[in-house]
Amino acid sequence: MTTRWLTPEEQRAWRAYMAGYLLLEDAIDRQLQQEAGMPHLYYSILAHLSETAERRLRMTDLAERLKITRSRLTYAVTRLEKDGLVRREDCPWDKRGSVAVLTDEGMTVLENAAPGHVETVRATLFDRLTPEQVGQLEEIFTQVARGLQESDGDAGPPEELPWRRRSSPCSGTA
Template identity: 50%
Template sequence: MSDDRTVLRDEPHDGVRWLNADEQATWRALLLCYQLLDEALDRQLQHDAGMPHSHYAIIAALSEAPGSAMRMSELAAMLRFSPSRMTHAVASLERKGWAARARCPEDGRGQFAALTAHGRMVLERAAPGHIAEVRRRIFDRLTSTQQRQLRGICDTILDGLDPSSHASPHRPTRISDTSA
């Protein structure tokens, strides 16, 4: 209890190679970056628009869908949410009157989530502030070289995390896709 040396040493253990000093520093910076970025974005949205980032992602996705509506499962797949998470989130949006659900005619099990007029208005009001924050925190700070590097790094890491993310190479993207 009064030992000031860590119990974890930088030698292999259980067949695991530990991180070296450089890797540690990078990992620490990455984690901190994630954490602070996430908090900054969430705080901005929560404060200025009364919604968490995940809800913004949902209404932004809906706003770009044909008829402003999508099947729950489509939505979940697109945003990589669990079905349960999506149900809870859309239920919450519904309570606020920003979204509505409707049974799917072709499949009795299915549900559509649709953006309401009110929801669309809320999104329109929330988007500028959100995008400004993204810009301010990230794109205004990075050189175009760094931006390209970042893209490559993310794609590389995603390859190992998300088999289905060789995604969207040429899909005509839309602006509110600053979401997720």
């Protein structure tokens, strides 16, 4: 098999994407750590739970929405449980699963953190783009995500997606 090296244009685009992604994630994470005392992942967990009926989601569904491994989610939810922001309950329709539930305290923390988070996202990303570029950004990453979630032979089977992976046989809590 011959290596399909990136063209100079593709290499510049790749490096620009990586630099932008890493700087953006760092800015968002720093803001949330300073103002809310939590990393971006924890904020994202609270936000996803707040957007669902009864502020609850099965752990495997939450992992899929966040695009992370179930073991990483289990670790994060355990930390949020210790702070009283989330609680876990047995899944009534699947005895092997559990459900993450956003507590009232977690909702209050999220509501207090949201304005600063949104302002940071706006200032670091959207204020730098034209409306046309925002549409292009959505279109590009929708296409990338769609392609990576489909079994196309190149990216591996859908079973290899992060939220379907298990890091060990003991990680069945998600």
